[in-house]
Amino acid sequence: MTDERPAPRGMRRFRRAAALLVAATLVATTGSTIPNGSGPGWASPGLVGGGGWPVTGAPLSPAEAPGASYLPGSSVVRLADGRVRLVPFGTETSVLVPPDDPQVTAAVRTDNAWLADGTVPGDGFAERGRYGDRYRDMATRALLDLRLLTRPNGASLASWYGAWRYCWPRDSAFAAAAFTVTGHLTEARRVLRFLARVQHEDGLWAARYRPDGTAVADGRDPQLDSVGWVLWAGWLYRAQTPPGEDLPELWPMVQRAADHLTRSLDTEGLPPPSSDYWERDRGREQDPRRPTLGVVGPVLAGLRAAAALADGYGGGTKAARWRTAADRVSAAVTRQFAPYGYPRSPVRGGLMDTSVTFIAPPFAPSDPSVTTAVADAAGKQALPNGGVLPGERWAGNKLVAWTPETALFGLNAAASGRIDEALGRLDWLTVHRTSLGALPEKIGETGRPAGVAPLGWTASLVVLTLSALKRPLPIPPVG
Incomplete structure (x- = not known):
């Protein structure tokens, strides 16, 4: 998701004005x-x-x-x-x-x-007798768009347009993952090197970066979910590539990030409250004292991924420490989110959102209660046009579907073996592309693109979904 995610109230008017100014400038200078x-x-x-x-x-x-x-x-x-x-x-x-x-x-x-x-994951399914290569064009376009959005220095941009022409570590992690699973390892390494280069010494990343790698100072605090996602993407790269494709920058980056997450856990085993992929002020959450599932899910996946990476690098002490931290986060999820059906905030009557997929395949092992919660969230977020809203009782436009969230439900379905459900999500995405075949950020009530295109995060998720249909994606090991 991009700059249209809910933002701190003190910033929203400024950003709206800035976006209009950027649009006016582009029209004046490029025609x-x-x-x-x-x-x-x-x-x-x-x-x-x-x-x-x-x-x-x-x-x-x-x-x-x-x-x-x-x-x-x-x-x-x-x-x-x-x-x-x-x-x-x-x-x-x-x-x-x-x-x-x-x-x-x-x-x-x-x-x-x-x-x-590399590979184009939209084809090669004919032997399964069901869907041939009908997604090849979408997969091809998604990969080529990700390539165009990735700058030579490894900054993977959310999209091309002014307010989206930035690198979010969260989105970049998914781009690196998409390049990894399709065998485009040069691009995956380039993105991971960029992330290692701009990482703070304390293990965190800024909320977003300019294409040249400078952090954007706009009042947004670091977002802890991005730390977890980068760890997951780094582990996926190492797990899917031969030893000769090792990345020297990876292990130091992982140590800084995983150590930070481990130190951040409170006595309950939860990380501190933080903005997540909604980029909303945590004070507006149902429970502002505790992190959302949009933070906790990626932190859990990231710590498990880091522990597995440590095993591979011979860091036994680190592996044990991070695995213990992951176990504490997992126990906290069971205690605080599970009793309410895994809502966004761990409270009675908590609202559902897409982040429930972050504690399900391919980011975590399958669990029947989580599977039920994913279905519950998908139903509550569903729109008549076939897409989904980011969350239950979404405060934004209630008629506009968001493609990243739709794709996340599709990825979970593919990774969980619910093939028909995954194909339904992919069918919706492929018919709602732009006239050139790019995947937009949003789809309006009439079925037309209603946001910037292409959107890198959606492109990455589509590539990962198609890859999961062809071959199961690895899941960060537990214990």
């Missing part, structure tokens, strides 16, 4: 047109690329979108009049060229080769 009826004015049908290094993307103007399409397996766009838009090698601005321009062939060949270096 972009704001699409009507597609959200608050920062939608795009997708990114244009060029296949060269440094890999970069530029938005396609909505005015050029009718009749436009990507050349197969690439980020090169053929317009309705036959001309081709691409980003030439070594630049960051797209240009129009005739279809027989040699740059077109070179760019398409480079994108095709990059995809072939």
Whole structure:
């Protein structure tokens, strides 16, 4: 989720004004047109690329979108009049060229080769006799968009547009995971190196970073869920790659992060209250004294992942310490969240939200009571258009579905073996992409994209879901 997540009250008016200023600046300097009826004015049908290094993307103007399409397996766009838009090698601005321009062939060949270096998880299911390769186009586009959103220095951006053109460690962790499971290890390492480089000495990360790696000082405190997600992504990378692909920066980063989480636990075994993926002031939660499940779930997954990593690095003392910390968090979840059905805040009548999937596969072993809670949350958050709201009794627009949350339910279904449910989520996502096939942040009541596109987090989750359908994703070991 991005800057439209609920924010501290003291910041919301400022951000609204800043977003409008950014939009006005973009229109004035690039000649972009704001699409009507597609959200608050920062939608795009997708990114244009060029296949060269440094890999970069530029938005396609909505005015050029009718009749436009990507050349197969690439980020090169053929317009309705036959001309081709691409980003030439070594630049960051797209240009129009005739279809027989040699740059077109070179760019398409480079994108095709990059995809072939790994796997595209939307295909290869035909042998299971049910769904063939009908998700290949969505998987291809998601991977290519993640590549365009990942800067040469490893900063994986939420999206291309002003208020989204930042790197959230949370979102970056999922991008690294998506690159890992598809075998695009150069990109996975690049993202993890960036995260190691910008990590604070105390093990934390800022809420978000500019593309150049400088932290954004906007009043947001560090968000503890991101620490857990980065640990999980680091463990997934190590678990899925051969020893020759080791990353020297990984182990020091893991030690700092896991040590911080271990020290942060209170006598109950819970981390301190913190903003999570909603980016909402913790004072607005049902129980502001305790962390939400959106924090606790990633912290638990992260500590388990760190302990498994320590085993691999020969850090027996660290492994024991972090495993004990994970056991304390797990016991706290059982005591404080389970009696109420795993709501967002551990209180009687606590509201459900998507973070219940964070304590379920592929982030934690399957548990019948959690499975029931996931179904409960999905039902309470469901919208008539087929998507879901971020949480029960969502305070924002109650008619707009969010694609990351929809994809998280799909990922859990795929990782838990509920194939039909996972396919239903994927079907909804694939038919609600932009005209170019990019995955947007939100879908409006009429079924049209209602937010920025592409959104990196959703793209990562779709790749992970499709990968889980093809081959079970590893789960951080318990004990």
